[in-house]
Amino acid sequence: xxxxxxxxxxxxxxxxxxxxxxxxxxxxxxxxxxxxxxxxxxxxxxxxxxxxxxxxxxxxxxxxxxxxxxxxxxxxxxxxxxxxxxxxxxxxxxxxxxxxxxxxxxxxxxxxxxxxxxxxxxxxxxxxxxxxxxxxxxxxxxxxxxxxxxxxxxxxxxxxxxxxxxxxxxxxxxxxxxxxxxxxxxxxxxxxxxxxxxxxxxxxxxxxxxxxxxxxxxxxxxxxxxxxxxxxxxxxxxxxxxxxxxxxxxxxxxxxxxxxxxxxxxxxxxxxxxxxxxxxxxxxxxxxxxxxxxxxxxx
Ligand SMILES: *[C@@H]1O[C@H](CO)[C@@H](O)[C@H](O)[C@H]1NC(C)=O
Ligand SMILES: *[C@@H]1O[C@H](CO)[C@@H](O)[C@H](O)[C@H]1NC(C)=O
Ligand SMILES: *[C@@H]1O[C@H](CO)[C@@H](O)[C@H](O)[C@H]1NC(C)=O
Ligand SMILES: *[C@@H]1O[C@H](CO)[C@@H](O)[C@H](O)[C@H]1NC(C)=O
Numbered sequence: 001x002x003x004x005x006x007x008x009x010x011x012x013x014x015x016x017x018x019x020x021x022x023x024x025x026x027x028x029x030x031x032x033x034x035x036x037x038x039x040x041x042x043x044x045x046x047x048x049x050x051x052x053x054x055x056x057x058x059x060x061x062x063x064x065x066x067x068x069x070x071x072x073x074x075x076x077x078x079x080x081x082x083x084x085x086x087x088x089x090x091x092x093x094x095x096x097x098x099x100x101x102x103x104x105x106x107x108x109x110x111x112x113x114x115x116x117x118x119x120x121x122x123x124x125x126x127x128x129x130x131x132x133x134x135x136x137x138x139x140x141x142x143x144x145x146x147x148x149x150x151x152x153x154x155x156x157x158x159x160x161x162x163x164x165x166x167x168x169x170x171x172x173x174x175x176x177x178x179x180x181x182x183x184x185x186x187x188x189x190x191x192x193x194x195x196x197x198x199x200x201x202x203x204x205x206x207x208x209x210x211x212x213x214x215x216x217x218x219x220x221x222x223x224x225x226x227x228x229x230x231x232x233x234x235x236x237x238x239x240x241x242x243x244x245x246x247x248x249x250x251x252x253x254x255x256x257x258x259x260x261x262x263x264x265x266x267x268x269x270x271x272x273x274x275x276x277x278x279x280x281x282x283x284x285x286x287x288x289x290x291x292x293x294x295x296x297x298x299x
Contacts, residue, residue: 030088084290094117097110098111136297140182143242149163166217197274
């Protein structure tokens with residue numbers, strides 16, 4: 001039988017824990033960090049910069065997780081934010097489908113990288129109460145170039161010189177992130193889009209040109225990242241080689257759980273549609289990215 005005395009102890013325990021709950025302000029469950037991502041349909045989650053912002057319990061802000069992505073369902077941003085994260089990442093994803101590096105070089109479908117950077121500078125860069133990020137706890141990532149190359153590779157004139165121009169404009173934008181306090185940068189190169197179902201039907205000579213243009217751009221990007229790090233004291237960079245990662249999976253799709261290298265839209269396919277990887281493919285990308293950045297505040 002429970003005595004009156006023990007009942008009153010239980011009652012007072014209940015009361016004191018209730019009081020403790022009221023007095024103690026709710027603490028975040030773990031360390032909060034930030035991720036500002038820029039890019040195109042391979043990155044977008046459909047985020048609108050001046051609507052509902054990322055918060056604890058709603059790490060992508062708007063639209064709700066997993067957002068609206070190029071392939072439908074989670075993409076690498078979503079998976080890295082909530083599946084492979086080692087801190088509570090508030091993810092501001094400025095990526096927009098169809099985005100290009102510079103609207104004066106390649107006509108964009110919608111917005112271009114400078115617009116995305118401006119949205120960051122006008123909002124989160126000002127460190128409002130909703131996003132008190134620091135140089136140490138904020139990751140900046142850029143995955144762009146797919147549309148720029150896909151929409152111009154067939155044109156006359158030196159593609160190499162054009163890639164130099166694209167990358168000059170690309171890094172002029174990235175410099176603005178450094179000026180705003182960004183110090184941790186992840187760069188992602190252009191994947192082998194000549195293997196996407198949308199493109200594989202092109203003439204073989206066209207595929208060869210696109211492949212060569214992408215490879216040229218990627219090797220120039222690697223050199224630019226190196227120079228960017230040298231020119232900006234205190235900046236850390238990581239590079240995820242999407243080009244190689246896609247090729248490894250597409251060369252042995254079964255090994256990675258996919259039926260083949262060109263089917264799309266069904267469970268088991270690498271491609272979600274004719275131009276975008278599926279959610280299972282993005283899960284692999286996200287894991288590789290988290291491994292590349294292992295030991296950082298995010299992963
Ligand atoms: C959000 O920003 C866009 C421009 O990026 C602007 O057109 C729109 O009016 C803004 N919306 C609000 C609610 O401020
Ligand atoms: C990872 O993110 C989820 C969703 O925001 C969060 O609930 C979880 O606590 C985070 N994990 C760690 C280890 O911080
Ligand atoms: C490229 O140059 C060739 C030869 O001058 C011309 O026939 C072709 O129309 C040009 N193509 C484009 C896309 O400008
Ligand atoms: C798909 O794989 C086959 C061999 O299994 C190869 O011949 C073909 O070139 C590949 N296609 C693409 C688009 O990668």
